[in-house]
Amino acid sequence: MAGSRSPTGRFGGVKALERRLRGRNDVIMQNKDAVSQALLDIASANLTDVVTWDEAGNVQVKPSAEIPDHVARAIKKIRVSKNDKGEPTLELEMHDKISVLRVLAKSAGLLEPPPTESNAPSVVGIKMVGPDVVETTYEDVSGTPAVRKRDDT
Secondary structure: OOOOOOOOOOHHHHHHHHHHHHHHHHHHHHHHHHHHHHHHHHHHHOHHOOOEEEEOOOOOEOHHHHHOOOHOEEEEEEEEEEEOOOOEEEEEOOOOOOHHHHHHHOOOOOOOOOOOOOOOOOOOOOOOOOOOEEEEEEEEOOEEEEEEEEOOO
């Protein structure tokens, strides 16, 4: 076909694309510990690290000096506004723990099925067969023949 280009042509060819991807991979590999730590910080942060409340439901935000840095990084949004009575209201949103835990579990290999070819023992089918019923003839003490079915279980 005239005018057709290789899909990798716009990136400078296969070799250039591999070099670019390898460069990104190097940056990711150098920072993977920092990325893992940031995800762990978000996953371990709790709402009680930021606010407290009493039995009456009165909420109080802790002073910023009392909030650890790793918890502050887990805060997604803080909004202060006034309600209809002119009283200040606070909206606090933390990053989604479930999605962060899912990413961590996936990176640790916890969500992958076990490999299909493994050294784990395989399940062997076992067919159980019961005993045959046997008919025997015997004579009782009086000399009369009798037939008795016997199950050898």
